[in-house]
Amino acid sequence: DGAAPGRGAWTPFAEFSPEWQALQAARRIQTQTYFIDLPCWAQSEEEDDSPDTQDESQALLLRATRMDNSDTLWDHLFEDESQQTALPSALAHYFAQLRGDASGDALNRQREAFMARWIGWAMQQNNGDVLVVCGGWHAPALAKMWRECPQKINKPELPSLADAVTGCYLTPYSEKR
Secondary structure, three states, rough: OOOOOOOOOOOOOOOOOHHHHHHHHHHHOOOOOOOOOOOOOOOOOOOOOOOHHHHHHHHHHHHHOOOOHHHHHHHHOOOHHHHHHHHHHHHHHHHHHHHOOOOOOOOHHHHHHOOOHHHHHHHHHHHOOOOOOOOOOHHHHHHHHHHHOOOOOOOOOOOOOOOOOOEEEEEEOOOOO
């Protein structure tokens, strides 16, 4: 039919998803939101031989805490309702320990460079009044990387593919489905 090939992604968010909660809060206070992750169609497909430091770090944490698996560790560290006031600092410490100084694999480096440009641009637009909702693995790197962006940043543009239709779709869903 002559239609251009397409490449897209859908992102399912449950009511409890941090991203969904952030979108709802932003709507309540009437502030702008942006999806800052590198779209799937722009991600490199090159092979990466970087060591998987996340698995090594996770294994060390499991041994140190005598937990059977990462789900049990997560529940033990973060799902105790009585510890909610300490949650932000506990999560920051956990992901800093999990990631350490590792730069991540090629795909994560590519994604984080894109996210850092968005953060730098948003900080420049909003005098530092910016909230970033991202995976905890990325937070330690992004906290450093956006500061390395040039003083003046144009709004990042979404990469496009020649001769292809691209798109991302936010899809709310419930566990009950």
